[in-house]
Amino acid sequence: MAIVVYPGSFDPITNGHIDLIHRAAKLFNKVIVAIALNAKKKTLFSLSQRIELAKQSLADLDQVQVMGFDKLLVDFVQEQQAQVILRGLRAVSDFDYEFQLAGMNRSLASEIETIFLTPAEQYTYISSSLVKEIASMQGSVSAFVNKAVEDALLQQIR
Numbered sequence: 001m002a003i004v005v006y007p008g009s010f011d012p013i014t015n016g017h018i019d020l021i022h023r024a025a026k027l028f029n030k031v032i033v034a035i036a037l038n039a040k041k042k043t044l045f046s047l048s049q050r051i052e053l054a055k056q057s058l059a060d061l062d063q064v065q066v067m068g069f070d071k072l073l074v075d076f077v078q079e080q081q082a083q084v085i086l087r088g089l090r091a092v093s094d095f096d097y098e099f100q101l102a103g104m105n106r107s108l109a110s111e112i113e114t115i116f117l118t119p120a121e122q123y124t125y126i127s128s129s130l131v132k133e134i135a136s137m138q139g140s141v142s143a144f145v146n147k148a149v150e151d152a153l154l155q156q157i158r
Protein backbone atom coordinates (compact mmCIF):
# COMPACT_ATOMS: atom_id res chain seq x y z
CA MET A 1 0.00 0.00 0.00
CA ALA A 2 1.40 3.30 -1.05
CA ILE A 3 0.10 6.65 0.14
CA VAL A 4 -2.39 7.43 2.92
CA VAL A 5 -3.89 10.83 3.74
CA TYR A 6 -4.71 11.56 7.39
CA PRO A 7 -7.02 14.59 7.37
CA GLY A 8 -8.18 16.67 10.32
CA SER A 9 -8.17 20.01 12.07
CA PHE A 10 -5.11 19.21 14.23
CA ASP A 11 -5.89 22.27 16.39
CA PRO A 12 -3.39 21.41 17.81
CA ILE A 13 -1.79 18.01 17.05
CA THR A 14 -1.87 15.76 20.15
CA ASN A 15 -0.05 12.60 21.26
CA GLY A 16 -3.14 10.67 20.11
CA HIS A 17 -2.77 11.94 16.54
CA ILE A 18 0.98 11.25 16.70
CA ASP A 19 0.41 7.68 17.92
CA LEU A 20 -1.85 7.04 14.92
CA ILE A 21 0.66 8.55 12.49
CA HIS A 22 3.44 6.29 13.85
CA ARG A 23 1.16 3.29 13.30
CA ALA A 24 0.27 4.42 9.77
CA ALA A 25 3.95 4.96 8.93
CA LYS A 26 4.53 1.23 9.53
CA LEU A 27 1.79 0.31 7.06
CA PHE A 28 2.23 2.83 4.25
CA ASN A 29 5.17 4.12 2.23
CA LYS A 30 4.03 7.69 2.70
CA VAL A 31 1.69 9.39 5.20
CA ILE A 32 0.33 12.83 4.31
CA VAL A 33 -1.00 14.68 7.36
CA ALA A 34 -3.57 16.94 5.72
CA ILE A 35 -4.55 19.91 7.87
CA ALA A 36 -7.88 21.44 6.93
CA LEU A 37 -8.20 25.20 6.73
CA ASN A 38 -11.79 24.58 7.89
CA ALA A 39 -13.21 28.08 7.59
CA LYS A 40 -16.45 27.14 9.34
CA LYS A 41 -14.77 25.72 12.44
CA LYS A 42 -13.15 28.39 14.56
CA THR A 43 -9.64 27.23 15.36
CA LEU A 44 -7.34 28.43 18.12
CA PHE A 45 -4.30 28.20 15.85
CA SER A 46 -3.99 29.51 12.30
CA LEU A 47 -3.42 27.01 9.50
CA SER A 48 0.26 27.91 9.27
CA GLN A 49 0.68 27.49 13.05
CA ARG A 50 -1.06 24.09 12.94
CA ILE A 51 1.19 22.99 10.09
CA GLU A 52 4.32 24.19 11.88
CA LEU A 53 3.36 22.42 15.16
CA ALA A 54 2.62 19.18 13.31
CA LYS A 55 5.95 19.39 11.48
CA GLN A 56 7.80 19.88 14.75
CA SER A 57 5.94 16.99 16.39
CA LEU A 58 6.68 14.62 13.48
CA ALA A 59 10.23 15.61 12.61
CA ASP A 60 11.53 12.12 13.42
CA LEU A 61 9.44 10.41 10.75
CA ASP A 62 10.94 10.48 7.24
CA GLN A 63 7.98 9.29 5.26
CA VAL A 64 5.51 11.73 6.82
CA GLN A 65 4.61 14.93 5.01
CA VAL A 66 2.48 17.73 6.54
CA MET A 67 0.32 19.81 4.21
CA GLY A 68 -2.58 22.25 4.49
CA PHE A 69 -5.63 21.92 2.27
CA ASP A 70 -8.72 23.95 1.50
CA LYS A 71 -10.85 21.87 -0.82
CA LEU A 72 -12.96 18.75 -0.95
CA LEU A 73 -11.00 15.99 0.80
CA VAL A 74 -11.46 13.43 -2.01
CA ASP A 75 -10.13 15.96 -4.54
CA PHE A 76 -7.08 16.54 -2.37
CA VAL A 77 -6.55 12.78 -1.99
CA GLN A 78 -6.72 12.24 -5.75
CA GLU A 79 -4.39 15.16 -6.39
CA GLN A 80 -1.83 13.56 -4.07
CA GLN A 81 -2.25 10.23 -5.90
CA ALA A 82 -3.22 8.61 -2.63
CA GLN A 83 -5.62 5.70 -2.38
CA VAL A 84 -6.55 5.69 1.28
CA ILE A 85 -7.96 8.07 3.90
CA LEU A 86 -7.01 7.41 7.53
CA ARG A 87 -9.23 8.42 10.44
CA GLY A 88 -8.98 7.62 14.14
CA LEU A 89 -11.48 5.94 16.42
CA ARG A 90 -11.13 6.63 20.11
CA ALA A 91 -14.46 5.37 21.37
CA VAL A 92 -17.90 4.34 20.20
CA SER A 93 -18.86 8.01 20.33
CA ASP A 94 -16.57 8.72 17.34
CA PHE A 95 -18.23 6.02 15.27
CA ASP A 96 -21.45 7.72 14.04
CA TYR A 97 -19.73 10.75 12.61
CA GLU A 98 -16.81 8.77 11.15
CA PHE A 99 -19.15 6.24 9.55
CA GLN A 100 -21.15 9.02 7.92
CA LEU A 101 -18.00 10.76 6.70
CA ALA A 102 -16.58 7.54 5.23
CA GLY A 103 -19.88 6.84 3.45
CA MET A 104 -20.04 10.33 2.02
CA ASN A 105 -16.44 10.20 0.81
CA ARG A 106 -17.11 6.81 -0.80
CA SER A 107 -20.14 8.18 -2.63
CA LEU A 108 -17.99 11.06 -3.92
CA ALA A 109 -15.01 8.86 -4.92
CA SER A 110 -15.69 5.13 -4.79
CA GLU A 111 -12.07 4.12 -5.50
CA ILE A 112 -10.79 5.71 -2.31
CA GLU A 113 -10.96 3.59 0.84
CA THR A 114 -11.22 4.92 4.39
CA ILE A 115 -9.41 2.96 7.08
CA PHE A 116 -9.54 3.42 10.84
CA LEU A 117 -6.85 2.94 13.44
CA THR A 118 -7.19 3.06 17.19
CA PRO A 119 -4.55 4.65 19.42
CA ALA A 120 -2.80 3.01 22.37
CA GLU A 121 -5.11 2.94 25.37
CA GLN A 122 -3.49 5.88 27.16
CA TYR A 123 -4.35 8.17 24.26
CA THR A 124 -8.00 7.23 23.83
CA TYR A 125 -9.29 10.07 25.99
CA ILE A 126 -7.16 12.82 24.40
CA SER A 127 -8.81 15.36 22.12
CA SER A 128 -7.56 18.70 20.85
CA SER A 129 -10.59 20.42 22.37
CA LEU A 130 -10.01 19.00 25.88
CA VAL A 131 -6.33 19.89 25.68
CA LYS A 132 -7.26 23.50 24.81
CA GLU A 133 -9.76 23.62 27.64
CA ILE A 134 -7.22 22.35 30.18
CA ALA A 135 -4.55 24.77 28.94
CA SER A 136 -7.00 27.69 29.11
CA MET A 137 -7.46 26.98 32.81
CA GLN A 138 -3.71 26.74 33.43
CA GLY A 139 -3.72 22.95 33.73
CA SER A 140 -0.68 20.96 32.64
CA VAL A 141 -0.97 19.41 29.18
CA SER A 142 2.55 17.98 29.03
CA ALA A 143 1.24 14.39 29.06
CA PHE A 144 -1.00 15.02 26.03
CA VAL A 145 1.04 17.06 23.55
CA ASN A 146 4.70 17.54 22.75
CA LYS A 147 6.80 20.39 24.13
CA ALA A 148 6.48 22.68 21.09
CA VAL A 149 2.68 22.39 21.24
CA GLU A 150 2.64 22.94 25.00
CA ASP A 151 4.70 26.13 24.63
CA ALA A 152 2.48 27.34 21.78
CA LEU A 153 -0.65 26.71 23.85
CA LEU A 154 0.76 28.67 26.80
CA GLN A 155 1.64 31.55 24.53
CA GLN A 156 -1.64 31.54 22.60
CA ILE A 157 -3.82 31.39 25.67
CA ARG A 158 -1.97 34.03 27.64
Ligand code: ADP
Pocket residue numbers: 007008009010011014015016017020086087088089090094118119123124125126127128
Ligand atom coordinates in the same frame (compact mmCIF):
# COMPACT_ATOMS: atom_id res chain seq x y z
P1 ADP B 1 -11.59 16.70 12.82
O1 ADP B 1 -12.01 18.13 13.03
O2 ADP B 1 -11.51 16.32 11.38
O3 ADP B 1 -12.33 15.69 13.65
P2 ADP B 1 -9.29 16.22 14.56
O4 ADP B 1 -7.94 16.83 14.46
O5 ADP B 1 -10.06 16.47 15.80
O6 ADP B 1 -10.05 16.72 13.26
O7 ADP B 1 -9.20 14.65 14.37
C1 ADP B 1 -8.70 14.07 13.20
C2 ADP B 1 -8.86 12.57 13.29
O8 ADP B 1 -8.04 12.06 14.32
C3 ADP B 1 -10.28 12.10 13.61
O9 ADP B 1 -10.54 10.91 12.90
C4 ADP B 1 -10.24 11.84 15.09
O10 ADP B 1 -11.17 10.83 15.47
C5 ADP B 1 -8.81 11.33 15.23
N1 ADP B 1 -8.29 11.56 16.58
C6 ADP B 1 -8.33 12.68 17.32
N2 ADP B 1 -7.78 12.50 18.53
C7 ADP B 1 -7.37 11.21 18.56
C8 ADP B 1 -6.74 10.37 19.55
N3 ADP B 1 -6.46 10.82 20.77
N4 ADP B 1 -6.49 9.10 19.21
C9 ADP B 1 -6.82 8.63 17.99
N5 ADP B 1 -7.42 9.33 17.03
C10 ADP B 1 -7.69 10.61 17.31
